[in-house]
Amino acid sequence: MATKKKQTPAAKTVKTPSAMDRVKLARDAKRPHIGDFINYVLDDFEELHGDRLVNDDRGLVGGFGTLAGRHVLVLGHNKGETVEENMASNFGMANPDGYRKAMRLAKLAEKFHCPVVTFVDTPGAYPGREAEERGQAEAIAKSLEVFALLKTPVVVVITGEGGSGGALAIAVGDKVLMMENAVYSVISPEGCAGILWRDGAKAPEAAEALKITAPDLKRLGAIDEIIPEPAGGAQKNKKAACLAVKKAVAAALDELDAIPCDALVEKRYAKLRSLGNFY
Amino acid sequence: MAWFEKNETPPQIPPAKALWAICPKCMSHMPKAAWKANNSICPKCNYHGRLAARERIAQVADEGTFAEVFREVSYSDHLEFHDATGDYKTKVEATIAKTGEKESVVMGTCEIGGHKAMLGVMDFAFMGGSLGTGTGERIARACEQARKERRPLVIFSASGGARMHEGILSLMQMAKTSAAIGLLKEEGLPFISVLTDPTTGGVSASYAMLGDINITEPKALIGFAGRRVIENTIHQKLPPDFQSAEYLEKHGFIDKIVERKDLKAFIAKMLNYWGF
Numbered sequence A: 001m002a003t004k005k006k007q008t009p010a011a012k013t014v015k016t017p018s019a020m021d022r023v024k025l026a027r028d029a030k031r032p033h034i035g036d037f038i039n040y041v042l043d044d045f046e047e048l049h050g051d052r053l054v055n056d057d058r059g060l061v062g063g064f065g066t067l068a069g070r071h072v073l074v075l076g077h078n079k080g081e082t083v084e085e086n087m088a089s090n091f092g093m094a095n096p097d098g099y100r101k102a103m104r105l106a107k108l109a110e111k112f113h114c115p116v117v118t119f120v121d122t123p124g125a126y127p128g129r130e131a132e133e134r135g136q137a138e139a140i141a142k143s144l145e146v147f148a149l150l151k152t153p154v155v156v157v158i159t160g161e162g163g164s165g166g167a168l169a170i171a172v173g174d175k176v177l178m179m180e181n182a183v184y185s186v187i188s189p190e191g192c193a194g195i196l197w198r199d200g201a202k203a204p205e206a207a208e209a210l211k212i213t214a215p216d217l218k219r220l221g222a223i224d225e226i227i228p229e230p231a232g233g234a235q236k237n238k239k240a241a242c243l244a245v246k247k248a249v250a251a252a253l254d255e256l257d258a259i260p261c262d263a264l265v266e267k268r269y270a271k272l273r274s275l276g277n278f279y
Numbered sequence B: 001m002a003w004f005e006k007n008e009t010p011p012q013i014p015p016a017k018a019l020w021a022i023c024p025k026c027m028s029h030m031p032k033a034a035w036k037a038n039n040s041i042c043p044k045c046n047y048h049g050r051l052a053a054r055e056r057i058a059q060v061a062d063e064g065t066f067a068e069v070f071r072e073v074s075y076s077d078h079l080e081f082h083d084a085t086g087d088y089k090t091k092v093e094a095t096i097a098k099t100g101e102k103e104s105v106v107m108g109t110c111e112i113g114g115h116k117a118m119l120g121v122m123d124f125a126f127m128g129g130s131l132g133t134g135t136g137e138r139i140a141r142a143c144e145q146a147r148k149e150r151r152p153l154v155i156f157s158a159s160g161g162a163r164m165h166e167g168i169l170s171l172m173q174m175a176k177t178s179a180a181i182g183l184l185k186e187e188g189l190p191f192i193s194v195l196t197d198p199t200t201g202g203v204s205a206s207y208a209m210l211g212d213i214n215i216t217e218p219k220a221l222i223g224f225a226g227r228r229v230i231e232n233t234i235h236q237k238l239p240p241d242f243q244s245a246e247y248l249e250k251h252g253f254i255d256k257i258v259e260r261k262d263l264k265a266f267i268a269k270m271l272n273y274w275g276f
């Protein structure tokens, strides 16, 4: 293992971005966000609001639409494009209300056998007073349970920042796709550096150690496929980036079509079961 | 997710006072022997302190009934993780030597007040009770064996969250354990979750909050994000009892706060109500 990790610089013909380079790309404000995906990946879309309990969280949005001729439920973190939107959505850090809305809509999709497509892009679940009082932990936990057992196909796309539990809450599915420069991690590199290096400035080292890039995650089995991005990153050509996502999602849905729902849940469980079973 | 590292360091005790225990909630001092004699419960404020997994098992399982399972499942250093303070492997091996446990949850079959059960107890002394691949694997296997043998599942949690040294696969244990618990509950088997001090981060945000009933002990810390993280985000001071067992019960996320001495009887009573 130790010898495999070492790459001689001479063997690299194209400079591979470092983990921290990708973290920066994943957080780039010009990167395609949920609005772009709805615009370019879907033919039409109707947003549905609210968790039926207290609120309509703007950090996580959902609705039904058409994707390559197919009716689907779309769920996604919403970072917002303007300062006002950023504030209203906490930069895509969802509240429990957001996860409960996602669960409500997912159960609705299951009822009508609509596949679910999720777009994951969040620094993490919102760390707020009301978020805790309304059960952030319970909402994420329940979401994991609901998506693991959902009797309809679920395709997940990690599009930007896959920030720990807040990302995972809508990232349990049959196919987990990841854009080339997205990152997905148990903790932010800054958070990890602050704890284990006692120095937030050591984030690049933490990013490297945590193995959070798409190629590393594919090797570890945490994701299934990498969606290529335009040269220089998705922010250079949003439309082309979104169309590559559309193609990959449509292919994944085609593949899942053939599997009966009960078998789907069994297969999904078997896959989760294999993650981190070294014994 | 592991935002609670501060709680892993015990309160600073000057060497001269090494024989003294200090209650982390009310700061009162007492001889360590007195603290232990009172079952690690503060006689002043009734804070229910942390127990080693084996101490808890001895208090909950009927005498002589606990049979440990999955002890061969341990940690994994698939990332060959090392940070400024050293290798993960070195740290975890030191933890194993210190605690005698090979993972942060100890699992076994037993009887509780005459009711057969699958019992899991987390040990905070093992890497802050963090959720590693071995922890997740033990819990998933426990759910599967419980389904096969029609055993109710009881898990005592004590954890700072996911184990970042095991990277993304530690995060995946949240999904794996939640799925396994979901399948168990779908088959009509009960899951009683006992959230002890502290239960936070990726553990509270997965199996620990998925109990058919979630119960806890007085003054336990239960939450998702860390107090400091929240205060830095909202630029406000939080109330002193924020994320306490009492606070969570008031907000509807805990079924009952149960005194340590009554826990076993309470669990047995619920299993009896439900016909197990």
Ligand SMILES: [Zn+2]
Pocket: B023, B024, B025, B026, B027, B028, B042, B043, B044, B045, B046, B047
């Ligand atoms: Zn006290």
